[in-house]
Each structure stands twice: as C-alpha cells, then as structure tokens.
Amino acid sequence: MSFLDIFRRRPEASASIAKERLQLILQHERAGRDDPEFLPRLQKDLLAVIGKYVAIREDHLAVSVQRNSHSAVLEINIELPPKM
Amino acid sequence: MATVVTVTSGKGGVGKTTSSAAIGTGLAMRGHKTVIIDFDVGLRNLDLIMGCERRVVFDFVNVINGEANLSQALIKDKRVENLFIFPTSQTRDKDVLTVQGVEKVLNDLKGQGFEYIICDSPAGIEHGAVTALYFADEAVVVTNPEVSSVRDSDRILGILASKSRRAVRGEAPVKEHLLITRYSPARVERGEMLTVKDVQDILAIPLMGVIPESTAVLKASNTGTPVILDEESEAGMAYKDAVGRFVGEQRAFRFMDVPKKGLFQKLFGAAAS
Ligand SMILES: Nc1ncnc2c1ncn2[C@@H]1O[C@H](COP(=O)(O)OP(=O)(O)O)[C@@H](O)[C@H]1O
Ligand SMILES: [Mg+2]
Numbered sequence: 001m002s003f004l005d006i007f008r009r010r011p012e013a014s015a016s017i018a019k020e021r022l023q024l025i026l027q028h029e030r031a032g033r034d035d036p037e038f039l040p041r042l043q044k045d046l047l048a049v050i051g052k053y054v055a056i057r058e059d060h061l062a063v064s065v066q067r068n069s070h071s072a073v074l075e076i077n078i079e080l081p082p083k084m
Numbered sequence: 085m086a087t088v089v090t091v092t093s094g095k096g097g098v099g100k101t102t103s104s105a106a107i108g109t110g111l112a113m114r115g116h117k118t119v120i121i122d123f124d125v126g127l128r129n130l131d132l133i134m135g136c137e138r139r140v141v142f143d144f145v146n147v148i149n150g151e152a153n154l155s156q157a158l159i160k161d162k163r164v165e166n167l168f169i170f171p172t173s174q175t176r177d178k179d180v181l182t183v184q185g186v187e188k189v190l191n192d193l194k195g196q197g198f199e200y201i202i203c204d205s206p207a208g209i210e211h212g213a214v215t216a217l218y219f220a221d222e223a224v225v226v227t228n229p230e231v232s233s234v235r236d237s238d239r240i241l242g243i244l245a246s247k248s249r250r251a252v253r254g255e256a257p258v259k260e261h262l263l264i265t266r267y268s269p270a271r272v273e274r275g276e277m278l279t280v281k282d283v284q285d286i287l288a289i290p291l292m293g294v295i296p297e298s299t300a301v302l303k304a305s306n307t308g309t310p311v312i313l314d315e316e317s318e319a320g321m322a323y324k325d326a327v328g329r330f331v332g333e334q335r336a337f338r339f340m341d342v343p344k345k346g347l348f349q350k351l352f353g354a355a356a357s
Contacts, residue, residue: 013275018231019282026238026286033242 032064039063046076054080086194088201090220092244094236096207098228099265102301103323104204105133105310107224110327112167113312116199119158121189122172123216124206125181131171134161135308145173148185154192163313168198181215190219209239218249222259224330225289228266229278234286237262241287261292263326268297269342280340293326295319296339 043063050056060079065072091104101124108120121144122130131137136159142152161167173180193201205216217223223244227237244258245251251258264283271277280294300317304310312327314320318339325335 015272015275015278015282018278019286022231022234022286026235029235029238030242033246 034067035065039065046078050078056080086190086198086201087221088190088203088219089222089224090203090205090217091224091226092205092213092217092240093226093233094207094209094213094240095228095233098226098233099295099301100207100226101129101133101204102305102311103224103226103263103265103295104202105130106312106320106323107327107330108200108202109161109164109167109310110312110324111200111202111331112161112164114327114331115166117166117168117197118200118202119168119170119193119198120202120204121170122204123181123212124204125172125212126174127206128172128174130169130204131159132308133305134169134310136161136169136171137308140171143171143173144189145175145180147189148181154189154196163309179211181212183215183218186215186219209236209243213240214243214247217244217258218247220244220248220258221250222261224261224263224292225287226263226265227283227287229264229272229280229283231278234278234283237287241289260289261330262287262289263293263295264291265295266297267294267340269340273342280337292329293322294337294340295322295326 043061046063047056047058047061050061056078062075062077064075066075067073089107091100091107093100101122104120108118112118120130120134122128123144124130125145128143131140139159142157144157146152147154147157157170159169159171161169190201203216203220206212217240223240225237225240227233241260244260248258250256262284264280267280268277272279280291284291296318298311298317298319300314300319301311304314304317304320311317311319312323315324322339325338328335
C-alpha cells in the first residue's frame with residue numbers, strides 16, 4: 001500500500017456486485033424449485049403444437065405453476081407475433 | 085443414538101474432504117466413537133487425506149456387495165482413539181451405492197455403537213450426492229465465498245429439503261450447518277470476496293465455522309494428517325472451534341479479520357508488504 005492509497009476512494013467492490021447477482025438469481029431459482037418435473041417437457045410439446053399454426057419464439061411461451069395455500073394453477077402464457 | 089452427518093456442497097473442490105477429515109477427527113478427539121465414510125466412489129481421496137491409503141484392503145463397495153464384512157473394511161486410526169475410516173472404491177461404476185445397500189451398512193455401524201457417522205459426499209447434485217445425503221440427520225454445507233459455490237450450496241439445501249429421507253417421510257428436517265472455507269480476510273477487506281455476513285444473509289442457515297485460506301491445509305494433505313491435528317495452524321484451530329459449535333458450544337469467531345496495522349505501518353509499510 002502506498003502513501004496515497006489511504007486517501008484514494010476504492011472503486012466499487014466486486015463482492016457487492018456478486019452479492020446482488022446472487023440474490024437475484026437465487027430468488028428466481030428458489031421460486032421454480034417446487035415446480036413439477038414435467039414442466040420443461042410440457043413447454044416443448046406446447047411449442048410443437050402451437051408451431052403448427054403460428055410461428056412463435058421459444059421464450060414467448062412461459063409455463064409456470066402458481067400456488068397458494070389451497071390450490072395450484074397451471075399458468076401458460078403465450079405471446080404471439082403482432083401480425084399473423 | 086447415532087447421528088448421520090453428511091458433508092456436502094454441490095460444487096467440487098471447495099473443501100468437503102478436508103472438512104470431513106477434520107470434523108470426524110475432532111469429534112473422535114472429544115471422545116465420540118466416529119467413522120468417516122468416503123461416498124466419492126471412483127475418486128477416493130479420504131484415505132489419502134487421512135494418511136491410511138496403504139492400509140486399504142476392502143472398501144465400502146466390497147461391503148455393499150457382500151464381498152467383505154464391516155470389520156474387514158473399517159480402518160482404525162492410529163493417532164486418535166475412537167476414530168475409524170471407511171474408504172471407498174475406485175470402480176468406475178458410480179451407481180454401485182444403492183439406497184438399500186447404504187442403509188444396511190449404516191444400520192450395522194449404528195449396531196457397532198458409532199455415535200457419529202460422517203459421510204463425505206461427492207460433488208454434484210446427481211445420484212451419488214443424493215445417496216450421500218439421503219440418510220442425513222444433519223448436514224454440513226461447505227461453501228467458499230464465491231458466486232458459483234454459494235449458488236450450488238443453495239441448490240443442495242433445496243435437495244436436502246425435498247429428497248432426503250427425512251423430507252420424503254415428512255419427519256423433522258435435516259439440521260443444517262454452514263461451514264465457510266477458504267476465507268481470505270485480506271481479500272474481503274479489499275472488497276474482492278463475499279463477506280461471511282453476505283454468505284450468511286443469502287443462505288440463511290446457522291454458521292458453524294469459518295476456515296481461513298491456509299497453507300497448513302496443503303501441508304497437512306501432503307503428510308496425510310487431518311489439519312485439525314495441526315494445533316498451531318489457524319485452519320486447525322478454526323476447525324476445532326467449528327466442531328465445538330457443532331456439538332452446541334458457544335465459541336467466539338476467530339481469524340476473520342486482517343491483523344490491524346498501526347498508522348506508521350500504513351504510511352511506510354509498503355516495502356514490507
Ligand atoms: N482452508 C483451506 N485453505 C487452503 N486450501 C484449502 C482449504 N480447504 C481446502 N483446500 C484445498 O482445496 C482443494 C480441494 O479440497 P477438498 O477437501 O479435496 O475438496 P472437495 O472434497 O470439496 O472436492 C485441496 O487441494 C485442498 O488442499
Ligand atoms: Mg472430496
């Protein structure tokens with residue numbers, strides 16, 4: 001450490017970036033942890049079926065399960081191209 | 085009653101085997117009859133770390149296959165009373181550890197009066213790692229202060245909560261302990277490494293210990309001595325504290341800060357550091 005280092009402000013610490021990134025990704029991963037194992041296969045099958053009628057992008061079809069204390073709902077969101 | 089303790093992490097190379105050897109040795113030093121089992125089939129490193137590699141005749145897989153009995157395969161440590169090592173095999177077939185086979189071995193060990201059965205898990209979240217944690221009563225989650233290790237530890241916590249026998253049967257959950265290893269206070273101070281508090285905030289399980297990055301660990305593995313027996317080293321002392329906390333003692337945390345420098349050293353210490 002040199003004399004001037006004591007007065008120099010340190011650049012944004014990379015550890016705090018690491019913490020933020022971890023908190024975000026883990027929030028996402030924990031939410032999907034209780035999903036039934038068939039969800040990815042269901043998404044694939046749905047893509048194939050819908051693809052027969054209209055071309056959609058893979059990331060425009062989201063399959064998820066929403067739970068509350070007494071029920072679970074399978075939610076399927078399909079975003080279509082603006083012009084068909 | 086025997087307690088099955090799985091040392092696990094998801095990620096490889098974070099210090100599971102080092103920690104299994106240290107914790108098992110530490111529990112035996114406290115008078116508990118303890119066995120450390122190597123679940124890392126195919127790799128088999130526990131015997132080297134414990135310094136008993138030349139005494140291995142039969143292994144875990146032989147016992148599961150009925151080719152040898154427990155007393156033929158268990159290796160009694162020559163340094164510490166009450167300590168036994170149960171090596172694994174180097175077979176390439178990783179699926180030889182069946183749940184039924186493992187269950188029978190664990191029951192036999194319990195019948196022989198072992199108080200602690202330490203399971204050194206392989207890396208990953210596949211069959212081998214799940215088998216190693218299936219029978220756990222307690223889990224030591226070994227984590228380095230680094231993004232991929234923390235994320236993998238979080239996944240392992242998810243697996244403990246869903247796939248362990250306790251979870252499957254709806255029994256009391258596996259008791260979880262966080263063990264942070266390879267911690268470098270100097271790098272934390274420079275903002276280059278996640279702090280203990282960061283890791284604890286994210287994983288949110290009780291902290292049993294913080295083991296500093298230490299050359300004593302490599303030295304111990306070179307000579308086949310669990311590092312906890314190196315009582316002069318910071319890593320050895322930190323493992324001793326961790327074992328104390330594991331059995332419920334209150335211990336102050338040590339070796340988590342950079343030794344303080346005086347102003348004189350701060351101003352003129354450049355040449356020395
Ligand atoms: N506290 C530590 N300080 C320095 N090196 C360490 C420390 N803990 C583990 N290591 C080293 O890290 C490497 C991996 O350790 P190991 O216990 O084999 O990990 P795992 O069983 O999780 O794969 C080894 O080379 C070991 O010596
Ligand atoms: Mg290992």
